[in-house]
Amino acid sequence: MKLISLLVYSALLQAIVAAPVLSQAEVISHTRLALKAGNSKDLSRYFNDMVDVTFDGEKGSYSKVQAEFVLKDFFRRNSPIDFEYIHQGSSKEGLKYAIGRYTAQEKSFRVVVYIKQAKGNGYLVDLIDFSKE
Secondary structure, eight states: OHHHHHHHHHHHHHHHHSOOOOOHHHHHHHHHHHHHHTOHHHHHTTEEEEEEEEETTEEEEEEHHHHHHHHHHHHHHSOEEEEEEEEEEEOTTOOEEEEEEEEESSOEEEEEEEEEEOGGGOEEEEEEEEEEO
């Protein structure tokens, strides 16, 4: 009896702890809200384990935690006024992308976000690219 209780408890704990499987649309939507708020912590929740972050052609590959701090610094230097998607689509390979405009105090950036299927059949941000307009 104790073994069955332990197994049921373990299964429930794993279900609670497991990250939710997100659709492409959910990731795109949550990413938009986090960019609009300039919230690197919320944004990083939707990152793959490793994510490419590019600022004006300077590309870096970061862990989820490192990318959060890199973007925190970007948002600190470029406080958001607004962010909206301009276009969304999919590549021939099925990679979902969204292109948007991030408006800061004195400048704006074209932002490209690539969403890729991750472990567990959910989708996560694989690349985010900021280019000054």
